[in-house]
Amino acid sequence: xAKQTFTVGQVLTADQxxxxxQTAMGGGSATxxxxxxxxxxxxxxxxxxxxxxxxxxxxxxxxxxxAGDTVFIVNQGAGVCTITAGTATVSxxxxxAMSQNETGExxxxxxxAAIFSEYTQSAGTGGMTxxxxxxxxxxxxxxxxxSGSYKDLFLVIRDINLxxxxxxxxxxxxxxxxxxxxxxxxxxxxxxTRTAIGSQGTNIDLSxxxxxxxxxxxSLQLRVFDYANATSGKLGRYQAGFTSxxxxxxxxxxxxxxxxxxxxxxxxxxxxxxxxxxTYVLYGVN
Amino acid sequence: MKxxxxxxxxxxxxxxxxxxEEVAQRAKDAIxxxxxxxxxxxxxxxxxxxxxxxAERLGLTDAxxxxxxx
Numbered sequence: 062x063a064k065q066t067f068t069v070g071q072v073l074t075a076d077q078x079x080x081x082x083q084t085a086m087g088g089g090s091a092t093x094x095x096x097x098x099x100x101x102x103x104x105x106x107x108x109x110x111x112x113x114x115x116x117x118x119x120x121x122x123x124x125x126x127x128a129g130d131t132v133f134i135v136n137q138g139a140g141v142c143t144i145t146a147g148t149a150t151v152s153x154x155x156x157x158a159m160s161q162n163e164t165g166e167x168x169x170x171x172x173x174a175a176i177f178s179e180y181t182q183s184a185g186t187g188g189m190t191x192x193x194x195x196x197x198x199x200x201x202x203x204x205x206x207x208s209g210s211y212k213d214l215f216l217v218i219r220d221i222n223l224x225x226x227x228x229x230x231x232x233x234x235x236x237x238x239x240x241x242x243x244x245x246x247x248x249x250x251x252x253x254t255r256t257a258i259g260s261q262g263t264n265i266d267l268s269x270x271x272x273x274x275x276x277x278x279x280s281l282q283l284r285v286f287d288y289a290n291a292t293s294g295k296l297g298r299y300q301a302g303f304t305s306x307x308x309x310x311x312x313x314x315x316x317x318x319x320x321x322x323x324x325x326x327x328x329x330x331x332x333x334x335x336x337x338x339x340t341y342v343l344y345g346v347n
Numbered sequence: 348m349k350x351x352x353x354x355x356x357x358x359x360x361x362x363x364x365x366x367x368e369e370v371a372q373r374a375k376d377a378i379x380x381x382x383x384x385x386x387x388x389x390x391x392x393x394x395x396x397x398x399x400x401x402a403e404r405l406g407l408t409d410a411x412x413x414x415x416x417x
Binding site: 198203 | 348351353358362365369372373375376379380384
């Protein structure tokens with residue numbers, strides 16, 4: 062319910078009481094906007110829902126609200142909605158820009174000053190969410206139906222143990238075309254030699270060499286940057302370490318450029334012979 | 348031959364048989380891997396042989412050659 066001026070002896074209706082209760086519980090009547098909007102006095106105590114695919118603003122002016130008034134704001138649309146100081150002052154400890162599905166509240170300190178608090182916001186930079194984890198078995202792992210909700214993907218595989226001395230490779234979107242450019246360096250630690258990695262192939266050659274069998278102390282990680290974009294190729298970076306293989310202790314630091322512009326929704330990790338065990342975690346990174 | 352299929356959206360994890368295409372790809376990968384490994388070993392052997400020939404021509408021991416190349 063918008064802010065009211067009640068009078069002595071006034072009888073409230075059931076609808077008014079329901080609306081008041083809703084407002085008291087943090088909801089309140091909502092007005093949907095599809096374009097930039099300037100708040101009016103009647104918005105006090107209500108919820109303004111912005112729903113626009115384009116960027117919008119909600120402007121705050123003076124002499125419309127009293128100290129203690131609040132306006133709840135929801136950005137439902139894909140366009141960023143920015144709370145903008147018109148003639149009033151708007152302060153915040155965070156951001157005045159609200160991405161899709163973010164919510165916040167304007168609290169008026171006076172008729173000319175308000176504080177904006179975001180109740181929800183996107184995860185900050187570096188936030189990692191475990192979106193798939195489990196144990197390896199058989200000859201491959203397919204991670205399918207990966208949503209585009211994150212900035213990067215980060216796959217970690219630990220304690221890899223193989224029945225055959227083979228390498229481990231990965232593909233995106235089940236694509237086995239010659240679309241992967243691997244480049245980096247592999248270092249044999251026990252008898253130091255460094256080998257440049259530089260090849261165009263049908264997969265990401267995560268191990269570059271064969272693992273020894275019966276050794277659990279091997280790890281791989283693969284990070285894919287901006288995996289959900291559908292307009293350019295994808296850059297990835299991978300590291301691997303093996304305590305024992307045909308060449309002794311081994312470490313790899315390399316990158317991959319995947320040419321196709323399709324968003325990545327699937328990652329496969331496989332070996333060319335035998336079976337493997339180990340554990341995997343796929344993180345979505347913001 | 349089986350693999351783990353993990354649907355990230357639903358969280359469903361199941362063990363499934365490799366498709367015919369995946370089995371064929373696995374065979375191709377095995378051949379490519381064996382060839383790459385053989386090529387790598389051959390290149391390493393040729394390099395070692397060439398190094399030894401140069402060392403012999405210069406009259407250097409392996410230790411002296413290692414110091415020069417370090």
